[in-house]
Amino acid sequence: MLAEQTHLRRRVRTSLAGFGAAGLFSLRVMALSPRVLIRPRLVIEQVYSLGSRSATLVGFAGLFVGLVLALQLYGVLGRFGATSSLGPVVSVAVLRELGPVIAALLYAGRAGTALASEIGLMRTTEQLSAMEMMAIDPVNRVVAPRFVGGVIAVPVLTLIFDFLAILGAWAVAVKMMGMDAGVFWGQMHTTVSFRDDFINGIIKSAVFGLAVNLIAVYEGFTSLSTADGVARATTRTVVISSLAVLIFDFMLTAFMFRGI
């Protein structure tokens, strides 16, 4: 009984300490982030490897989400004679929810893991310790540019996703089903709000970008310096950041779209 209690107490204490360490690390990364402007080259490299190379995946995902949404909704809305609202429905769904969420989830899987395992491997091969020995702060030199690059990449990926999804919906509705192009674009133009739908979606994706990148960077940086440790850090990155994206999405939606 007593042993169980101490065990429980220790577990609570370690998990609390873990939260504290993650919070402090996040603050440190964010405080050091403006300094990467001294070496923009490092950030550009990260935008390339985290953003540009995920663009194909995210873009294709967007295209097919748009295609499938339009295909499904064309049938369902057709039952009510409301195919004219196909454009707005797809556009609102993609801009508000699907774009930010799917782009962030795919980013976590495609780039977040790479981020975590790269930093984890640097830890394993003692590159980070070597930097510390040379009085170079690894958070400043390794972590901050990756974090900033990732934070820039996620909203851009979301924009690409949104764009291709709406293009996919257009292809199905107008080219395949023969809907009038004027109705498709016109309805979208009048009903979809720039501020309420589009800007809020981009704010969401910025928050997801912060969360996913912080989690990836933290997991990589604190991974155990073994092969197993790196593997675990990578897995934890995907699991935690996917959950974080979905939970944040609910909270932001509750906050932004109440009554809209």
Added chain:
Amino acid sequence: MRRTFGLELGTGLFMLLGLGALFFLSTQATNFSGLGSGPGYTVTAAFNNVGGLKKGAAVELGGVRIGTVSRIRLDPKSLQAIVTLRIDKRYNEIPTDSSAGILTRGLLGDQYVGITPGGSLKSLKNGDTIHFTQSAIVLEKLIGQFLFNKASSGGNSHAKP
């Protein structure tokens, strides 16, 4: 050198794609031009009952959208709902004696403000008030009335012979 060139090209292309998407989404897919207090003028109209009218609802004349509902509030003195309509500046020749009504698109559709033009030679200007208004039709009231009439007339017909 070759490698860094590829890197710059890739990053540039990526950012350009993002900017292109931003441009497309803001101009084509949303009402960017109607953002905030764009070009237009506002007029107010007092209604006894606005029903389910919401901010952002359409203002139409002859079936064409000419503006949006920018504000709905209750006048504490007259206890009427004051609806502020923002009308596009292209349509600046709406007669002052036009009437505004709250209409419903179809049986279950959303509500909008429909304007029926009057015959006056003077036209509405910024800050003017539309005096002739027709409140929203509340379907429940209508059904209630109908049932009540039916019941009372049914009772009469029973009593007559």
